[in-house]
Amino acid sequence: MTSTTPAPALEPLPQAVVGSLSPSRASDFKTCPLLYRFRSIDRLPETPSRDAARGTVVHAVLEHLYELPATQRTVTVAQADVDPSWQALCEAEPELLTLFDAELDAPALAAWLDSARALVANYFELEDPRRLEPESREQLVEVVIDGLRLRGYVDRLDVSPAGDIRVVDYKTGSIPREAYEAKALFQMKFYALVLWRTRGVVPRQLRLIYLADKDTLSYSPDPDELTRFERTLQAIWKAIATASLTGDFRPSPSRLCDWCSYQPLCPAKGGTPPPFPSDALASASASSASASTRPGPVEPEV
Known part of the structure; x- marks a missing residue:
C-alpha cells in the first residue's frame, strides 16, 4: 500500500489592482476633474499656503x-x-x-x-x-474592492473595550453650514467604508473636530449607506478612468477657484493646460486592455 503526500495548499493570488483612490483625490475629481488631473496625473507643484x-x-x-x-x-x-x-x-x-x-x-x-x-x-x-487612549494615530487604512484600492490616513482611531470604533479627524477651519455637511463627511465615510471592509465592523461614530469654532460634527453610518457610498466611489473611478483614456479632464468652475493654485493653467480662467502626459495615456490603454470592465491608469497612491 502506497501513501500519498497531500499537495500543499495553494496561496490565494493577490487581487489585481488597476487603480488607487484616496478620499482627497476622489473629492478633487468631484470638485473639478481638471484639479484632479493637475494634482494626481501631472503632479504639478502648488503654491504653499x-x-x-x-x-x-x-x-x-x-x-x-x-x-x-x-x-x-x-x-x-x-x-x-x-x-x-x-x-x-x-x-x-x-x-x-x-x-x-x-x-x-x-x-x-x-x-x-x-x-x-x-x-x-x-x-x-x-x-x-x-x-483617551487611541488605538492608532495617522493610521494607514486600505482595501481593494473590485480592483480599486481605497486608501487613506486616519487622524485618530478610538476603539472601545466592547469593540466600537470611532473615527476622528481634526479640522483647523470652521464648521460647515448644514448644506455643506455631506461634503465634509465624504472623507469620513470613505474611512468608514474601508474599516468596515477590512474589520467587518461599521464604525459607531465619525467625528470631525473643528478647532477654529471649538465645535464638532458627529455622524453614525449604517451598512446600507456605506454600500451605496462604495458604488459612488466606483462610479468616480470609472469616470476618472474614462477621462484618462482621452485626456479629457474638464474644469468645473466654482467659488473654490479663488483658492486654486492652478488658475494660470485653467481654461476657465483664460489659461492653457500643459499637454496631457503621454505616459498616463499609455497606462490607461494598458489597464483598459487588461481589465476591460474597469479601464484606467494606476493612480499615484496619495
Whole structure:
C-alpha cells in the first residue's frame, strides 16, 4: 500500500489592482476633474499656503500629544510643541520657508505661530486627552474592492473595550453650514467604508473636530449607506478612468477657484493646460486592455 503526500495548499493570488483612490483625490475629481488631473496625473507643484501649513503643524502637535503618558498631556506641553513641529515641517518641506521672510515677516511669523497655539488650546476645550487612549494615530487604512484600492490616513482611531470604533479627524477651519455637511463627511465615510471592509465592523461614530469654532460634527453610518457610498466611489473611478483614456479632464468652475493654485493653467480662467502626459495615456490603454470592465491608469497612491 502506497501513501500519498497531500499537495500543499495553494496561496490565494493577490487581487489585481488597476487603480488607487484616496478620499482627497476622489473629492478633487468631484470638485473639478481638471484639479484632479493637475494634482494626481501631472503632479504639478502648488503654491504653499499659510493656512495649510498651520493645519499640518497642529495635526503634528496633536499626534505627538498622544505619544506622551496621559498625565503629561496638558495644554502647556502641547503648545510648547508648536515651534518644534514647525521647524521639523520646514526641514521636511524647505519650500515652506518662503511663506515668511526671515527678517521682514518676523512679526507675521510670530502671530502665525500664536494662532497655531490658540487652535491647540481650543482642542483642550473639546476633549480631555488624559482620558483617551487611541488605538492608532495617522493610521494607514486600505482595501481593494473590485480592483480599486481605497486608501487613506486616519487622524485618530478610538476603539472601545466592547469593540466600537470611532473615527476622528481634526479640522483647523470652521464648521460647515448644514448644506455643506455631506461634503465634509465624504472623507469620513470613505474611512468608514474601508474599516468596515477590512474589520467587518461599521464604525459607531465619525467625528470631525473643528478647532477654529471649538465645535464638532458627529455622524453614525449604517451598512446600507456605506454600500451605496462604495458604488459612488466606483462610479468616480470609472469616470476618472474614462477621462484618462482621452485626456479629457474638464474644469468645473466654482467659488473654490479663488483658492486654486492652478488658475494660470485653467481654461476657465483664460489659461492653457500643459499637454496631457503621454505616459498616463499609455497606462490607461494598458489597464483598459487588461481589465476591460474597469479601464484606467494606476493612480499615484496619495
